[in-house]
Amino acid sequence: MGIEIVYFLIFPGLFFSGIIGGLISWADRKITARVQFRQGPPIFQPLYDFVKLLSKETIIPLHGSVTTYILAPVFALFGATISAVFILLPVLGLETGFAGDIIVIIYLLNIPSFAYIIGALASGNPLAAVGASREMKLILSYEMPFLLVLISIIIKSGMTIILSEIIGYQTANGAFIGSLSGIIGFITVMMCIQAKMGLVPFDMAEGEGEICDGITIEFSGSILAFFKLTRYIMFFALPALVAGLFFAGLSLSGIHILWSILKVFVIVLLITLIRNTNPRVRIDQAMRFFWLWMNLFAIISIVLALMGI
Amino acid sequence: MGIKEFCFKKSLWVFHLSAGSCNNCDIEILDLLTPRFDVERFGMKLVGSVRHADVLLVTGIVTKKTRSRVLEIYEQAPKPIIVIAIGACACTGGIFTSGYNFAGPLDTVIPVDAYVPGCPPKPEAMIAGVMKLLSKPAPANNEAIS
Numbered sequence: 001m002g003i004e005i006v007y008f009l010i011f012p013g014l015f016f017s018g019i020i021g022g023l024i025s026w027a028d029r030k031i032t033a034r035v036q037f038r039q040g041p042p043i044f045q046p047l048y049d050f051v052k053l054l055s056k057e058t059i060i061p062l063h064g065s066v067t068t069y070i071l072a073p074v075f076a077l078f079g080a081t082i083s084a085v086f087i088l089l090p091v092l093g094l095e096t097g098f099a100g101d102i103i104v105i106i107y108l109l110n111i112p113s114f115a116y117i118i119g120a121l122a123s124g125n126p127l128a129a130v131g132a133s134r135e136m137k138l139i140l141s142y143e144m145p146f147l148l149v150l151i152s153i154i155i156k157s158g159m160t161i162i163l164s165e166i167i168g169y170q171t172a173n174g175a176f177i178g179s180l181s182g183i184i185g186f187i188t189v190m191m192c193i194q195a196k197m198g199l200v201p202f203d204m205a206e207g208e209g210e211i212c213d214g215i216t217i218e219f220s221g222s223i224l225a226f227f228k229l230t231r232y233i234m235f236f237a238l239p240a241l242v243a244g245l246f247f248a249g250l251s252l253s254g255i256h257i258l259w260s261i262l263k264v265f266v267i268v269l270l271i272t273l274i275r276n277t278n279p280r281v282r283i284d285q286a287m288r289f290f291w292l293w294m295n296l297f298a299i300i301s302i303v304l305a306l307m308g309i
Numbered sequence: 310m311g312i313k314e315f316c317f318k319k320s321l322w323v324f325h326l327s328a329g330s331c332n333n334c335d336i337e338i339l340d341l342l343t344p345r346f347d348v349e350r351f352g353m354k355l356v357g358s359v360r361h362a363d364v365l366l367v368t369g370i371v372t373k374k375t376r377s378r379v380l381e382i383y384e385q386a387p388k389p390i391i392v393i394a395i396g397a398c399a400c401t402g403g404i405f406t407s408g409y410n411f412a413g414p415l416d417t418v419i420p421v422d423a424y425v426p427g428c429p430p431k432p433e434a435m436i437a438g439v440m441k442l443l444s445k446p447a448p449a450n451n452e453a454i455s
């Protein structure tokens with residue numbers, strides 16, 4: 001029992017992934033600033049934001065459900081942390097996981113998005129409801145290609161549904177990114193991650209221009225800080241999952257730590273560059289993009305994986 | 310200076326409220342976010358919802374139409390909040406003091422922490438105003454007014 005609590009609260013869980021995720025979100029803002037020829041925020045900026053939000057007043061809206069409204073950020077943080085634990089334990093090579101943990105991870109990764117939707121609807125704000133409906137449509141669109149790519153990964157790694165065995169297969173036979181189906185699957189997964197994180201071009205759930213931050217419009221103070229921390233943790237957990245699925249995992253021993261940092265950095269750099277070089281698309285364009293093109297890509301990836309390419 | 314106050318001063322999220330301006334002040338505020346002035350290096354950023362704001366930048370005269378809206382937005386913001394009056398209009402009324410729909414300069418409606426005069430003020434003046442404000446002790450206006 002004791003070791004599980006340490007896993008959840010300290011090492012791969014809340015504390016560790018919160019700090020690394022904060023650093024990654026700083027890197028994201030800094031790269032954005034450098035792309036726009038600006039200086040960018042200082043390195044402790046995510047920490048300052050988080051502590052400041054914790055110390056601000058929390059306003060409960062008059063209409064809507066108070067209990068759901070307050071519990072939604074807690075569930076979002078819980079879902080992000082537990083999925084970070086389940087992802088990072090096998091990816092960092094600490095534990096082997098259990099049979100079918102990749103399916104559990106798919107379910108857990110959806111908890112933060114659902115918590116966003118429930119919290120937005122509980123706040124009773126019409127603009128938040130518009131954001132929630134867009135987020136729902138977005139989940140419906142990106143889940144399918146994400147699952148299809150996972151199927152192609154499972155086929156390539158010899159029909160195993162254990163994340164540590166997928167990583168072990170890549171360590172023995174070379175990373176999946178080196179094959180054609182791996183590259184196509186990687187492109188699809190990067191797009192799905194962009195939508196999962198709610199970043200441009202798929203940030204229509206919190207369109208700042210027209211619906212004033214959408215799903216988080218009514219949140220303030222410490223519950224907004226919880227959402228921020230969820231964002232930070234997802235910013236680490238999702239690139240770590242991609243590193244596990246396509247780049248043969250991360251490692252914390254000796255010189256391998258530099259390789260691991262490089263892998264995560266490359267993925268984050270790709271996410272940030274996509275976000276900085278694209279305008280936002282409409283929700284119907286996003287749905288068509290995922291349902292038509294990304295599903296097509298994922299199916300091509302499956303067919304190539306079956307052919308062994 | 311406590312850790313809370315330090316973090317507050319390092320991460321100011323700005324909500325921009327136009328109470329009836331001629332739009333020049335607003336353009337100058339947008340200049341602050343461009344590469345030339347880049348206030349993000351001080352941790353400031355523009356937010357879309359007043360619930361996330363730490364600073365209320367108010368531009369323009371307060372008209373009879375917007376007076377109740379300004380009050381409402383001030384009450385919706387989570388405290389502590391800093392209010393900065395940008396431009397001659399928000400500070401005193403400027404050239405519109407004798408206008409038929411002028412409803413008092415900003416500080417007769419909500420408590421103001423800093424004034425940045427000018428028509429419109431330069432972006433450097435706004436940065437200087439915020440920095441002067443932050444070198445003082447913590448913002449005091451923590452209660453809502455009715």
Ligand code: SF4
Nearest residue numbers: 331333396397398428
């Ligand atoms: S101070 Fe000058 S520039 Fe600013 S809103 Fe008033 S008239 Fe316009």
